[in-house]
Amino acid sequence: MTPRQINIRQIIGKIGLWFSVFVIVSPAILFFLWMASLSLKFEIDNAAYPPVFIPEHIAWKNYADVLASNRFLTYFVNSLIVTGSATALALLVGVPAGYGIARMAAHKSAIVILIARITPGLSYLIPLFLMFQWLGLLGTLVPQIIIHLVVTVPIVIWIMIGYFETTPMELEEAALIDGATRWQVFRHVALPITKPGIAVAFILAVIFSWNNFVFGIVLAGRETRTLPVAVYNMISFDQLSWGPLAAAALIVTFPVLLLTVFAQRQIVAGLTAGAVKGG
Amino acid sequence: MSALTQTTPGAAQSDAAPEKELRPPSYWPFVVPALVVVLAIIIFPWVFTIWMSLNEWKVGSSTTFVGFSNYLRLTSDPRFIEAIGHTLVYTALSVLLPLALGTFAAVVFHQKFPGRGFLRGVFIMPMMATPVAIALVWTMMFHPQLGVLNYLLSLVGIPAQLWVFHPATVIPSLVLVETWQWTPLVMLIVLGGLAAIPTEPYESAQIDGASLWQVFRFITLPLIMPFLFIAGMIRMIDAVKSFDIIFAITQGGPGSASETINIYLYSVAFSYYDLGYGSAIAVVFFLLIVLLAAVMLYARQRMLWTEIANGT
Numbered sequence: 234m235t236p237r238q239i240n241i242r243q244i245i246g247k248i249g250l251w252f253s254v255f256v257i258v259s260p261a262i263l264f265f266l267w268m269a270s271l272s273l274k275f276e277i278d279n280a281a282y283p284p285v286f287i288p289e290h291i292a293w294k295n296y297a298d299v300l301a302s303n304r305f306l307t308y309f310v311n312s313l314i315v316t317g318s319a320t321a322l323a324l325l326v327g328v329p330a331g332y333g334i335a336r337m338a339a340h341k342s343a344i345v346i347l348i349a350r351i352t353p354g355l356s357y358l359i360p361l362f363l364m365f366q367w368l369g370l371l372g373t374l375v376p377q378i379i380i381h382l383v384v385t386v387p388i389v390i391w392i393m394i395g396y397f398e399t400t401p402m403e404l405e406e407a408a409l410i411d412g413a414t415r416w417q418v419f420r421h422v423a424l425p426i427t428k429p430g431i432a433v434a435f436i437l438a439v440i441f442s443w444n445n446f447v448f449g450i451v452l453a454g455r456e457t458r459t460l461p462v463a464v465y466n467m468i469s470f471d472q473l474s475w476g477p478l479a480a481a482a483l484i485v486t487f488p489v490l491l492l493t494v495f496a497q498r499q500i501v502a503g504l505t506a507g508a509v510k511g512g
Numbered sequence: 513m514s515a516l517t518q519t520t521p522g523a524a525q526s527d528a529a530p531e532k533e534l535r536p537p538s539y540w541p542f543v544v545p546a547l548v549v550v551l552a553i554i555i556f557p558w559v560f561t562i563w564m565s566l567n568e569w570k571v572g573s574s575t576t577f578v579g580f581s582n583y584l585r586l587t588s589d590p591r592f593i594e595a596i597g598h599t600l601v602y603t604a605l606s607v608l609l610p611l612a613l614g615t616f617a618a619v620v621f622h623q624k625f626p627g628r629g630f631l632r633g634v635f636i637m638p639m640m641a642t643p644v645a646i647a648l649v650w651t652m653m654f655h656p657q658l659g660v661l662n663y664l665l666s667l668v669g670i671p672a673q674l675w676v677f678h679p680a681t682v683i684p685s686l687v688l689v690e691t692w693q694w695t696p697l698v699m700l701i702v703l704g705g706l707a708a709i710p711t712e713p714y715e716s717a718q719i720d721g722a723s724l725w726q727v728f729r730f731i732t733l734p735l736i737m738p739f740l741f742i743a744g745m746i747r748m749i750d751a752v753k754s755f756d757i758i759f760a761i762t763q764g765g766p767g768s769a770s771e772t773i774n775i776y777l778y779s780v781a782f783s784y785y786d787l788g789y790g791s792a793i794a795v796v797f798f799l800l801i802v803l804l805a806a807v808m809l810y811a812r813q814r815m816l817w818t819e820i821a822n823g824t
Contacts, residue, residue, distance in 0.1 A: 253620045258631050260692055261638050267660060268649045284660050326545040333542030342543075349554050351801050353753045355777050356794035357553065359787055360560035383553050390546060419542065444642045446756045451782050461644040465760055468648060475652055482645035493640040497633040500640065504697065505704045 265490075271479035272296070279475040295480040305481075307456065308463040314374055315459055316442040319381035323389045323438050328431060331393025332419055343394070349387040354447045357383050362451060376452045377459065384445055385438040388503075392437070395506050396430025397423065433503040436496050440489050460485040561791045569788030582792035591768060591776060592793065596800070598683065599752060599772040603804075605687040606694070606751035607744055613691065614698025614743065615736070619728065621699060622706045636696040643693070647760035650689050651676070654761070676762050679769035686770055689757050694750065698743045705739030706732070741812050745805060752801050773797050 267286075271279060275292045278285040299305055334342055357380060365376040400423060408418045424431075449462035458466070464481050493500060565582055569575045586592050621632055638646070653659050654675035662672040675685040713731045722730075755774045758764065764771035764779070771779075777797060781790030 250620065250623055250625060253616075254625065254631065257617045257620055258635050261634055264649070264692070265637065267653070271649065271652060280658055282658060282663070284658070284663050322549075326549050329542040330546030333539035336539045337543075339543075345550055345554065348558075349550075351749055351805070352554075352558070352798060353774055353777070353794065353801075354755070355774060355781065356561055356798065357557045359781050359790055359794060360557040360564065361553070362782075363560075363787065379553065382549060386546065386549055386553070415539070415541075440640055444640075444644075446642075446644045446760070447778075450759075461642055464642075464648060465644050468651070468760070478648060479652070482642075482648045486642040486645040489640055489642060490637055493637050494630075494633050497629070497636070500636070501632075501700055505700050 268479055268483055271475055272483050273480075274476055276474060276476060292476055295476040296484070298477050299481045299484060305463070308458050308460050311374060311453075311457055312443060312459040312461075315377045315381055316439055318378045319385045319442050320435060320438045322378070323382060323385035324431065324435060327386050327389030327434070328393050328424075328427075329419065331390050332397050332423055334390070335394050335397035343391070346387045346391050349383065354383070354445075358448065358451050365452065371452065372454050372457065374457050377448060377457065380448045380452065381442045381445060383448075384441050388438050388441065389434040392434040392503055392506055393427070393430055396427045396433075400426045429499075432496075433499045433506075436492060436499050437503045440492060440500075443489060444486075561794055564788055565791035565795050567788045569786075569791070571785035571787060575788070578788070582789050583796070585789065586792060586796060591771070592773070594768065595771050595773045595776040598770060599774075599800075602683055602687060602690075602754065602758075602770075602772055603748060603751040605684070606690045606754070607747045609687065609691040610695040610698045610747055611740060611744055613695045615702050615740065617695060617699040618702035618706055618736075619732065621703055636700065638693045639696045643756035644760050646693065647689070647757050650757075651761050654685060676770070677766060679766055682762055682766065682770040686758055686761065689761070690751065690754060693757070694747060698740075698747065701743040701746070702736055702739050705736040709735045737815075741808075745808055748804055748808065749801060752804065773800070 270286055270288070272295055273291050273293070274285060274288045275290060275294075278288045278290075278292075333339075361376070361380055365371050365379075370376050405418050405422050408422050409415070413421075444461065445459075446461040446465065449459045450465065453459060453462050464478075464485050467478055467481055566577060566579060567575045568578045568582075617635065621628065621635075653661050654677070656662060656672060656674050656677060659675070661675065665672065673681060676682045709732070714727065717727050717731055753774055754772065755778070758770055758772060758775055759778065762770045764775040773793065774797070777790055777793045780786050780793060
C-alpha cells in the first residue's frame with residue numbers, strides 16, 4: 234500500500250467511527266435534551282405541532298410550580314430518609330458480611346444473593362405487606378426503609394465480597410499474630426483498603442434505592458410517598474400539563490444523572506461486577 | 513439466674529482461650545447481622561409466600577387451607593396464560609435487541625477517540641435514570657397526535673403510529689424503551705470482555721487482509737461469547753421481571769395487550785387483594801425464571817460441546 238492509500242483508509246475509518254459514535258450516543262442525548270425541552274416550555278409550545286424544540290419563552294415557572302407545591306418537599310424528604318436509611322443500614326450489615334464471607338470463603342452463601350437477584354420485587358411485597366399490616370407500621374416510612382433493604386443489602390454484600398477477596402491477607406495475618414482482635418483487624422487493616430469498594434457499593438445502593446418504584450406504589454400512603462411514586466401519581470391527575478410533569482420527572486432523576494456523570498468509574502466497576510439492580 | 517448467666521460465658525471464654533491460636537479465627541460475628549436481615553427480608557418472605565400460595569387468602573376475609581388449588585386455578589386462567597405469552601415475547605425481544613446493539617456499541621467504545629469517557633457516561637445515563645421519570649417522558653413521546661416520535665417518522669415519510677395505544681404495537685414500543693434503557697449494560701459487560709482480548713490475532717488478521725466484518729465474526733465474536741452469555745442472562749432476568757416501564761406507561765393495556773406476568777401479579781395481589789392466588793403466581797413466576805436460566809445454560813453447554821467436537 235502506498236502512503237496515500239493508507240491515508241484515505243484512515244480517514245474513512247475515522248469518519249466511520251465518528252458516525253458510529255454519533256448513532257450510538259444520540260438516542261440518549263436527544264432523549265434527555267427533549268426531556269429538558271418539555272420541562273421548559275409553556276403548554277402552548279408543548280401542544281404545538283410540529284413540535285417546538287427550542288422555545289421562544291422559557292417556562293422556568295414549571296420548575297417553580299413543582300418545587301412550590303407543598304407536598305413536593307415532603308416527598309423529597311421521604312425519598313432522602315428511605316434511601317439514606319436503607320443504604321446506611323445495608324452498609325452497616327453488608328460490609329462486615331462481605332468481609333466474613335470472603336474470609337470464610339463461604340461461596341455457597343452467594344446463592345442467597347442470587348435468589349434475591351432473581352426474585353421479582355413483588356414477591357417480597359405480598360408477605361411483607363401483610364407483616365407490616367399486622368405490626369401496624371403502614372402509614373409510616375418504616376416499611377419502605379425495611380423493604381428497600383431487599384435492594385440495597387444484596388448489592389452491598391455482593392460488591393464487598395468481590396473487594397475483600399482481592400485485598401491481601403498477609404497484612405491481616407501479621408496484625409492477628411501481633412495480638413489484634415479480629416474486629417480491630419477488620420476496622421484498621423481491611424476496611425481502609427476497601428474504601429473504593431465501599432464507595433462503589435454506596436453509590437449503586439443509593440441509585441437503585443432512589444429509583445425504586447414498585448415498593449412505593451404498594452406501601453406508600455399519601456404522606457409517605459417517595460419521589461418516583463409521587464411523580465407517577467402526577468401522571469394520573471394532570472394528564473395534559475406536560476411542562477410541570479417533565480420538570481418533576483427531571484428533578485427526580487437529576488441527582489442520579491449527576492452521580493452517573495461524576496461517579497461513572499465506580500458505577501461501571503460495580504455494574505460489571507454483576508450486582509446489577511435488585512427488586 | 514443473673515449470676516449464672518454472668519459467669520458461664522466468662523468461664524467458656526477462658527476455656528476456649530488456649531485453643532485460640534490453633535483454630536483459624538471465626539468470622540461468624542461479621543456475618544450474623546446480615547444473616548438476620550437476609551432471613552427476615554428474603555428467606556422468611558419466600559417461606560411465607562409458599563405457605564400463602566396453599567391457602568385461600570384474601571385481605572379482609574378469613575383464610576383456609578386449600579392445598580394446590582391455587583396452582584390448578586392457574587392452569588385454566590386465560591389471563592395468566594396470555595400473560596406468559598406476552599412475557600416471553602417481551603423478554604426475547606428485550607434480550608436480543610440490546611445484545612446486538614450493545615455489542616456494536618462495545619466495539620465502538622473499544623476504539624480510542626477523544627471524549628470517549630464522557631460519551632460513555634452519557635451513553636449509560638438511560639440505565640441509571642429513574643425508570644418512572646423516563647417512562648413518563650416516553651409516554652409523552654408516544655402520544656399519537658402531539659408526540660415527537662410521530663413527528664420524526666413523518667420527516668422520513670412513515671405514517672403516524674399508535675405506539676403504546678394499539679394492541680399490535682404496544683409490546684414492540686415498550687421493548688423500544690427497554691432496549692434504549694438497557695443496551696448500555698450489555699455494552700459495559702462486552703466492553704469488559706473486549707479489554708481482555710489479546711492483540712495478536714488482530715495483527716495477523718490485518719496482515720492477511722481480513723475485512724472488518726471477518727475480523728469481528730471470526731476473532732472478536734468467539735472471544736466475547738462468554739461475556740455475551742452473561743449479559744444475555746442478566747438481561748433475561750431483568751426483562752422477565754420488568755415492571756416500572758410497563759406499569760408506568762401502559763399498566764398492561766390497552767386491554768391486556770401488554771400485561772406480563774409481573775403486571776398481572778400486581779393486579780391480583782394489590783388490586784384484587786387475592787394474596788393466596790398472587791403468591792401462587794409469584795412461585796410459578798420464580799420457577800419460570802429459573803427454568804429460562806436453565807435453558808440458557810443448557811444451550812450454552814451445547815454450544816461449547818459442538819465447539820469442542822468441531823475441534824475449535
